[in-house]
Amino acid sequence: MKNKIIFDKEGSETTITIYWFAILIIVAVAIVYMISSAYGKPYDVRGIEADILANNIADCISEGGYLREGTLTDSSFKANFLKQCKLNFKVEESFAKGNGEYYVEVIAYDFDTNKRTNSDISYGNPALRQYCELKGKTLPACTQKNIYLLDSQQNKYGVTIVAVVNKADKNV
Amino acid sequence: MMINNKKNQRFFNPSIFPKSRKGQIAEGLTWVIATIAIIIILLISISLTTFYTKDREIKKDFFTDSANQKSVLSYLLTKEPSGEIVYSDIKKEGNLKGASGDIALKVFNGLYKDNYQEIWIGVSNIGEGAISTSLNGIKNEFFGTKNPLSDPSSLSVGYTGAYSSIIPLGDNKFFQAIFVRKP
Numbered sequence: 001m002k003n004k005i006i007f008d009k010e011g012s013e014t015t016i017t018i019y020w021f022a023i024l025i026i027v028a029v030a031i032v033y034m035i036s037s038a039y040g041k042p043y044d045v046r047g048i049e050a051d052i053l054a055n056n057i058a059d060c061i062s063e064g065g066y067l068r069e070g071t072l073t074d075s076s077f078k079a080n081f082l083k084q085c086k087l088n089f090k091v092e093e094s095f096a097k098g099n100g101e102y103y104v105e106v107i108a109y110d111f112d113t114n115k116r117t118n119s120d121i122s123y124g125n126p127a128l129r130q131y132c133e134l135k136g137k138t139l140p141a142c143t144q145k146n147i148y149l150l151d152s153q154q155n156k157y158g159v160t161i162v163a164v165v166n167k168a169d170k171n172v
Numbered sequence: 173m174m175i176n177n178k179k180n181q182r183f184f185n186p187s188i189f190p191k192s193r194k195g196q197i198a199e200g201l202t203w204v205i206a207t208i209a210i211i212i213i214l215l216i217s218i219s220l221t222t223f224y225t226k227d228r229e230i231k232k233d234f235f236t237d238s239a240n241q242k243s244v245l246s247y248l249l250t251k252e253p254s255g256e257i258v259y260s261d262i263k264k265e266g267n268l269k270g271a272s273g274d275i276a277l278k279v280f281n282g283l284y285k286d287n288y289q290e291i292w293i294g295v296s297n298i299g300e301g302a303i304s305t306s307l308n309g310i311k312n313e314f315f316g317t318k319n320p321l322s323d324p325s326s327l328s329v330g331y332t333g334a335y336s337s338i339i340p341l342g343d344n345k346f347f348q349a350i351f352v353r354k355p
Contacts, residue, residue, distance in 0.1 A: 147243050149242065150250060
């Protein structure tokens with residue numbers, strides 16, 4: 001009788017120990033799963049990156065509501081576009097692919113007549129431009145901004161800025 | 173001996189409780205309910221985490237429309253046929269009238285109508301809102317009445333998914349351009 005009581009006691013202790021280990025393991029697995037689902041994959045920031053890129057170009061070509069002098073109406077601006085606008089299209093070597101991961105396009109036209117001026121600028125990988133019409137998680141992020149600008153002689157311009165960022169390997 | 177026994181007992185050891193049959197059932201039930209509660213809490217946490225981390229694309233609300241500010245400034249600096257700039261005309265008239273309204277329609281509806289659900293350009297007065305001071309829009313013949321619920325500058329409304337550009341005109345009046353994003 002005495003032995004049975006001791007045996008029962010030991011049995012219930014073992015059961016409870018196993019139960020607590022099982023609960024501990026379930027909780028640990030759940031925490032690991034939650035953390036890995038929250039931080040395991042990268043955030044897709046390409047949309048924001050394309051927006052910031054387009055905003056920087058807008059800041060570069062305009063100042064205080066006027067078209068910045070020596071930009072769209074100046075032929076040397078086109079040649080030194082990246083330097084003038086303080087842009088850097090280099091990416092980490094491990095993510096660099098083909099002809100580049102960025103593309104920007106600046107199209108200026110007369111606001112009243114819609115006639116394009118001869119100051120269009122495009123830089124980067126032009127193959128990325130075609131994806132602007134398409135939508136998909138792994139496709140490059142594309143943004144387009146339209147702005148209205150004046151030059152110092154009160155000439156009115158419409159400017160369309162297109163920025164495309166690929167970098168799918170890093171963000172998706 | 174008694175003291176030593178108690179000292180060596182573990183906290184969860186059931187032998188520290190006196191056991192009747194009813195007591196055993198109650199205790200067993202407690203364990204079952206505790207287990208179910210733990211599993212439910214874990215399942216809720218996992219589903220919440222999965223729900224909130226499903227879309228890993230960061231929304232670009234805060235950057236999207238800031239370039240519109242450039243169009244707003246250029247619009248206000250545009251010379252009307254009379255030779256006066258739009259800003260001075262609006263300041264003098266206290267609202268969009270004549271050429272200032274026509275140019276606003278051409279610039280803002282022309283460039284942004286397809287991208288936004290609602291665009292309102294006009295003049296607002298500082299006034300008392302439901303909770304705090306707010307900008308009360310003055311109706312104009314070009315963009316109509318301002319929808320107070322779409323004005324992100326109103327503290328009582330909070331986040332509206334809209335971008336607002338505000339330029340002071342003096343006498344508690346402000347030129348305001350509101351761009352409400354499509355859902």
